[in-house]
Amino acid sequence: xxxxxxxxxxxxxxxxxxxxxxxxxxxxxxxxxxxxxxxxxxxxxxxxxxxxxxxxxxxxxxxxxxxxxxxxxxxxxxxxxxxxxxxxxxxxxxxxxxxxxxxxxxxxxxxxxx
Amino acid sequence: xxxxxxxxxxxxxxxxxxxxxxxxxxxxxxxxxxxxxxxxxxxxxxxxxxxxxxxxxxxxxxxxxxxxxxxxxxxxxxxxxxxxxxxxxxxxxxxxxxxxxxxxxxxxxxxxxxxx
Numbered sequence: 001x002x003x004x005x006x007x008x009x010x011x012x013x014x015x016x017x018x019x020x021x022x023x024x025x026x027x028x029x030x031x032x033x034x035x036x037x038x039x040x041x042x043x044x045x046x047x048x049x050x051x052x053x054x055x056x057x058x059x060x061x062x063x064x065x066x067x068x069x070x071x072x073x074x075x076x077x078x079x080x081x082x083x084x085x086x087x088x089x090x091x092x093x094x095x096x097x098x099x100x101x102x103x104x105x106x107x108x109x110x111x112x113x114x
Numbered sequence: 115x116x117x118x119x120x121x122x123x124x125x126x127x128x129x130x131x132x133x134x135x136x137x138x139x140x141x142x143x144x145x146x147x148x149x150x151x152x153x154x155x156x157x158x159x160x161x162x163x164x165x166x167x168x169x170x171x172x173x174x175x176x177x178x179x180x181x182x183x184x185x186x187x188x189x190x191x192x193x194x195x196x197x198x199x200x201x202x203x204x205x206x207x208x209x210x211x212x213x214x215x216x217x218x219x220x221x222x223x224x225x226x227x228x229x230x
Contacts, residue, residue, distance in 0.1 A: 090156070106154070
């Protein structure tokens with residue numbers, strides 16, 4: 001059974017801090033790893049990673065995949081209160097009928113205090 | 115429409131009743147996914163479609179749950195004889211498939227189902 005585990009489960013920081021969120025995965029016929037940000041509404045897409053060692057960057061957020069270690073990290077620098085959210089990691093399978101199926105982790109709750 | 119839409123946004127029903135949840139994906143997206151999300155957890159896969167074909171229904175909890183997408187666009191998730199344990203947020207997502215890749219999934223706002 002596919003499994004994705006995130007750590008820490010929750011994190012409280014002050015504005016300006018840098019945070020690193022972790023994700024480890026066991027996904028059959030792994031194709032990609034995705035990061036989402038979830039506030040009160042639907043999860044919104046952040047990154048999709050398919051190649052090991054290549055950092056993807058969007059503003060203060062960046063992410064990298066390590067296929068050897070079956071893991072990924074999401075970094076947020078100079079955190080702001082608007083970064084407060086649940087960050088979800090998901091592994092995508094590519095085998096047979098499970099093409100595109102996402103297995104999500106339980107999420108990391110990030111709280112940024114002013 | 116501009117994004118994935120779902121209706122109703124909230125549904126309160128009594129135990130034993132049937133409910134139908136609707137998802138309208140992003141126009142042109144061929145893949146459609148249903149997830150269930152409990153409070154404090156990540157979404158849990160239920161089933162998915164490519165066009166009108168249901169490709170994988172391994173995540174449906176039992177035979178009270180079914181889904182269809184008859185014309186390859188709008189989908190309906192039906193729960194028969196609802197039970198209190200069915201209470202959750204039901205989310206739909208859609209994806210375009212290009213170059214043989216699954217592609218990022220775009221989520222709808224969800225339907226909050228409460229079974230009394």
